[in-house]
Amino acid sequence: MEPMVVHTSGLCRRFGGRWALSRLDLDIQAGEKFLIMGENGGGKTTLLSVLATVIPRSRGSLSLFGMEPERHLTRIRQKIAFLAHLPSLYEDLSAAENLGILFRLMGASNPGSSLLEQVGLDDRPDPVRSYSAGMRKRLSFARVLAQRPDLALLDEPFGQLDPEGFNLVELLVEQLASRGCTVVMASHLVDRASRICDRALLIQKGLPRWQGPAASASRAWGLLYGHEVPRAREQAP
Amino acid sequence: MKWDHALLLSGAVIMAVGHCMGLFATPPEAYMGETGRILYLHAPTAWAAMLAYLLAFLAAIGALWTGRLAWDATVESSIELGVLLSVMLLFQGSIWAKPTWGIWWTWDARLTSTAIMLVAFIGVLVLRSVVHQPARRMVVTAVATIASFVNVPVVYFSVKWWSSIHQLPSDTGSVDTIMALPLAVSAFGTAFLTVGFIGSRRRLAWKRLSREDAAPDLPELPPPLDLEVG
Amino acid sequence: MMQFVWVLHKDLFVEWRARSRIVGLATYALVMLLIFAFAVGTDTTALQQHAGAYLWLAVLSASTLLLVQSFQQETEAGALDGLLLLPVNPVALFYGKAVANLVLLTLLAAVALGSSFFLYDLHLRGSLVLLCLNVVLGTAGLAAPGTLYAALTARAPAQQLLLPLLLLPLVVPPVLAVVKVTDLLLVGDPMNQLSSWLAVLASFDLVYWSLTGVLFARLVEE
Numbered sequence: 001m002e003p004m005v006v007h008t009s010g011l012c013r014r015f016g017g018r019w020a021l022s023r024l025d026l027d028i029q030a031g032e033k034f035l036i037m038g039e040n041g042g043g044k045t046t047l048l049s050v051l052a053t054v055i056p057r058s059r060g061s062l063s064l065f066g067m068e069p070e071r072h073l074t075r076i077r078q079k080i081a082f083l084a085h086l087p088s089l090y091e092d093l094s095a096a097e098n099l100g101i102l103f104r105l106m107g108a109s110n111p112g113s114s115l116l117e118q119v120g121l122d123d124r125p126d127p128v129r130s131y132s133a134g135m136r137k138r139l140s141f142a143r144v145l146a147q148r149p150d151l152a153l154l155d156e157p158f159g160q161l162d163p164e165g166f167n168l169v170e171l172l173v174e175q176l177a178s179r180g181c182t183v184v185m186a187s188h189l190v191d192r193a194s195r196i197c198d199r200a201l202l203i204q205k206g207l208p209r210w211q212g213p214a215a216s217a218s219r220a221w222g223l224l225y226g227h228e229v230p231r232a233r234e235q236a237p
Numbered sequence: 238m239k240w241d242h243a244l245l246l247s248g249a250v251i252m253a254v255g256h257c258m259g260l261f262a263t264p265p266e267a268y269m270g271e272t273g274r275i276l277y278l279h280a281p282t283a284w285a286a287m288l289a290y291l292l293a294f295l296a297a298i299g300a301l302w303t304g305r306l307a308w309d310a311t312v313e314s315s316i317e318l319g320v321l322l323s324v325m326l327l328f329q330g331s332i333w334a335k336p337t338w339g340i341w342w343t344w345d346a347r348l349t350s351t352a353i354m355l356v357a358f359i360g361v362l363v364l365r366s367v368v369h370q371p372a373r374r375m376v377v378t379a380v381a382t383i384a385s386f387v388n389v390p391v392v393y394f395s396v397k398w399w400s401s402i403h404q405l406p407s408d409t410g411s412v413d414t415i416m417a418l419p420l421a422v423s424a425f426g427t428a429f430l431t432v433g434f435i436g437s438r439r440r441l442a443w444k445r446l447s448r449e450d451a452a453p454d455l456p457e458l459p460p461p462l463d464l465e466v467g
Numbered sequence: 468m469m470q471f472v473w474v475l476h477k478d479l480f481v482e483w484r485a486r487s488r489i490v491g492l493a494t495y496a497l498v499m500l501l502i503f504a505f506a507v508g509t510d511t512t513a514l515q516q517h518a519g520a521y522l523w524l525a526v527l528s529a530s531t532l533l534l535v536q537s538f539q540q541e542t543e544a545g546a547l548d549g550l551l552l553l554p555v556n557p558v559a560l561f562y563g564k565a566v567a568n569l570v571l572l573t574l575l576a577a578v579a580l581g582s583s584f585f586l587y588d589l590h591l592r593g594s595l596v597l598l599c600l601n602v603v604l605g606t607a608g609l610a611a612p613g614t615l616y617a618a619l620t621a622r623a624p625a626q627q628l629l630l631p632l633l634l635l636p637l638v639v640p641p642v643l644a645v646v647k648v649t650d651l652l653l654v655g656d657p658m659n660q661l662s663s664w665l666a667v668l669a670s671f672d673l674v675y676w677s678l679t680g681v682l683f684a685r686l687v688e689e
Contacts, residue, residue, distance in 0.1 A: 014452055016371075023458050054548060058452075077554040088549025090477075090540060092484040101480075104473040105555055127484065128544075147553075202462070210462040223462050301685055357636035364633060367623045377619055380682045381633060384612065387678060388637050395640035395667065399647065 003066030005030050005151055005182045006051060010060035013046050020046040021206045024060070028184060028199075030150075033177055035197035035214055036186040037221065043206035044186035045085065048153045051184065052082040064151070081149035083157060087136045088143065091129040095121045095139050098128065102146055115142045119168065133160040141172055152176050154185040158192055170196050190221050241436030244429045252426025255281075258419035266416075275333045277419055281427035282326045283351075289319035289431055290358070294386040297379035306446050309375040312382055313365065314438035316358050318431055323355040346397035353392050357385040371450045470555055474563025481540055482571060488536060489571060492529045496579040499525035500586055514587045519649030522583045523605070523642060526576045530609050531631040533571060537564075538617035547621075551687060561683040565614040565676070572606035572613075593652035593661065601648045604668045608641025608675060609634075615679040618686055641675075644668040 006028040013021040021043045028034050038044050049055045050062065053069045053076060062069060064076045089098050095116055103110040116122040119138040128136065137160050144152055157169045173196055176183055187193040194200055194217035202210040202220050210220040238246075259277030266273025293315035300308035330348060331341045342348070361381045368374040482489060503521040507513050514521070541547035550560060580602060583589060591598065613634055620629040644667045651661045 012455065016449065017451060017453055019453065019456060022455050052552065054552065059455075074554050077552055080552070082552055084545060084548070086545025086548070088545045090481050090546055091544055092481055092540070097480070097484075101473070101477045102553070105470060105477070105550065105553055107469065143549075205456070207456055207459060208461075209459060210464075212464070216464055219464055220462050223464065353636045353639055357633070360629070360633040360636065364620065364623065364629055367625065367629070373622075376686060377623075380615070380619060380686050383682065384615070384637060384678070387674075388640075391640050391671065391674070392636075395643050395671075398667070399643045 002030060003063070004028060005032075005065060006034075006184065007063045007066075008060060011047075011050065011057055011062055012059035013050055013055065014058040015046075019206050021050065021203075024203075024208050026201065026208075026211075028182060030182055031177065031180055032199060033173065033183045033197040033214075034185070035190075035193050035200040035217060036184065036203065037188060037190050037193070037200060037217060038186075038203040039188065039225075043203050044188075045155055046206070047203070048082070048155050048184070048186050049084075051151075052080055052084075052153050053077060054082065054084075079150040081144040081147040081152050083140050083144050083152070083154040085155055087128075087140045089128050089136065089139060092127050094125050094127055095131075095142070096125070098139065099142060099146055102143060106147065108148075115146055118142065118145070118172070134162055134165055137161055138165065138168070141169070145172065145176070148179070149176075149181055151182045151184070154183065156187055157185050158187055158189050166192060190217055194218060239436075241433045241440070244433030244436065248426050248429030248431075248433055250426075251429060252281075252423055255419050255421075255423030255426050258422060259416075263416055263419055269337055272333060272336050275329060276416070277423045279326070279329045279333060280420060281424040282322055282329060284424055285427045285431040286319055286322035286326055286351075288428055289315050289322055289435065290354070290386055290389070292432075292435060293319060293358075293382050297382035297386075300375050300379040301383075304372070304375075306371060306375060306450055307443060309371075309378065310439050310442035310446050311435070312375075312378055313442045314435045316361060316382065317438060318435050320355060320358050320362065322431065323351055323358070326351055327355065344396075344400045346393055346400055349396045349400070350389065350393040353396075354385070354389050357388065358382075361385060371446065468559070470559040471563045471566075474550075474555065474560055475566050478537070478564055478567035479570060482537065482567070485540075489533075489574065492533050493575055493578045495532065496525045496529040496575060497582050499528060500579060500583055504586065511588055515589060516654065517650075518583055518587050518589055518653055519646045521587075522576075522579055522649065523646050526572070526579050526606070527609070527635070527638075527642065528631075529575055529579075530572050530606075530613060531634060532627075533575065534568065534613040534617040534634075535626055535630055537568060537571070538614075538621050542621050547687070557684040557687050558680055560687070561614065561680050565611050565679070568614050569603075569607055569610035572610055573603055576602050576606050589653055591652060592655045597661070597665070598649075598652050601645060601652065601665065601668070604665065604672055605641060605645030605648075607672045608645065608668065609638055611672070611675045611679045612637050615683050615686070618683055641668060641671045644671065 004027050006026060008024055008026045011021065011024040011026070012019060024047070036044050036047060050057050051064070053073060065079060067076055069076055090101070093101070096113065099115060100110055113122045119142045121135060121138055121142065124131070124135070128139065131139070144154070157173070158166055161169065173183055185193060185197070194214040197214040200212065200214040200217040200220070201208060202217070202224060204224060209224055212220065256277060259274055265271050266276070293312050296308045296311035296315060300312060334343065335341055361378060364381055365374060365378045368377050500521060503525070504514055551557065616630055616634045616637070620626045620633065623629055644664050648661060648664045648668065651664065
């Protein structure tokens, strides 16, 4: 049987005297699109960072692709791409040059400008320093695609994007999934994100509150917070 | 009685005995006269400083190896003691050098490398004070400590070679057997005191570090939301 | 091994893109050389006698600025974290960066050396090859510990202060040696000390380049 892409049991992460994440049991299968939702500071980014092996866990067990990060860090990292808050880019280089560096360091051949076309950045030869926040996000997305991961971890994929960018994210997530890539995203745009995901997890103050089909995510959110989910701006009446 | 208190007490007694012997039981030094008696204070201070830095170095390796904060407490306390002893060392040296050589400072290899070692480890303490995340602070301190310690002999020999061209390094000469006993006694006393102080300081550091890094109880898992009821 | 080459290539490429920074640093070193001359006075003999000291002091202070800035490239937008997750081997990463810094520092030192010949009216009495070797070995003594300490202080506040505070005591031996060799090449070497000082410098470099790589790998794992 193929191992779970993500398996955690009793996963906890502490920053100093504060538990940012606690008692989390999670199983994500290959090819799933999984949504992590919660308010700001609720532990979404902490969870993604632990899954991305950026920071170690404090307690509990974690295995990725059936491997423990302590033993097989390099092999795990080769399979993972992480869309973090910081874009992980060189500000003085252009979009194409940033991707070029990535390909060389991965030892892969550069597929040329097709990736940049996909994210709508093929006409920008200037350095990243002059890009807007949304354009950096698009470039970070190109970076994730370029890594051809088996597990893509996306932290606020809709953040800083325009409505057209929202559609683009949906398209790119579909594309990742069609390659068999497992997608885990964290977002507080529950309405938007739950439409493209299969399953969802709701965390509050680092504790898991609900897990279930993404279709019910909005109801779970409403139940917990006693009001409707925040909607993407362009859909507001 | 805690072991560090025992060490402090016995160290103080042994050192007092050593200094009494050095001050009253031995004849004045052949070349330097009465000022030569600072030897019984100066040489043990130097050895104790090296001992403190050596402990810091070993503890830093332990910290990198195991990743345990207990080692970090030892690093912190040893460096602080080392810095204190090196400051004392430089003052004693100057007090001795003025009547003997007529100058406060000379570019002698031992003196210069002590000064460089001192500023290097003060730098490590400053670095330590600006990093707030305990695990990161431990690694950063350990790396800087190892680099600074390995540097000590290198600095010593390079300065020795460098200054030997300008002037011959003054040697205190060999130590007569009649002076060896009080010297050894004070050296042991100082070493006991140093290790005792490091032990006491370490306990404080460990208390602070473990409070900083104390894990509060895990929050209770709330009951899962029931969508059917809602 | 390939990763090392690509890290080196990447670092030099990024610096090339921001080359006005290097020009600025070289100018800074030049200003230092001028200031030393003003501080000493118009006594050309004194300037010539201590040219090695002034030259390397200028390079040293410019190099701490360079090291701080070159590491900021990696941290300002999280590029370093991205590299480690790729995953890039930390040892390859360190030596790539250290060699890139070595190249930049050598460039800086070469500019400063060239201008000091012009400004201080210096005459080379030793061999030019040895002078070049000396410059490379001297900057190597700064580059490896400098890269390590730039990483060490990268996320700390007041990096501009901390880096020189920690780095300068560490690089006393190579600075001593490189100033000595420069002086011997400029004013003559009656006692044949040159080769032994070069050997001292080379052995420092060897120790530093091997030790710092190991420490860096442990540092970025955190």
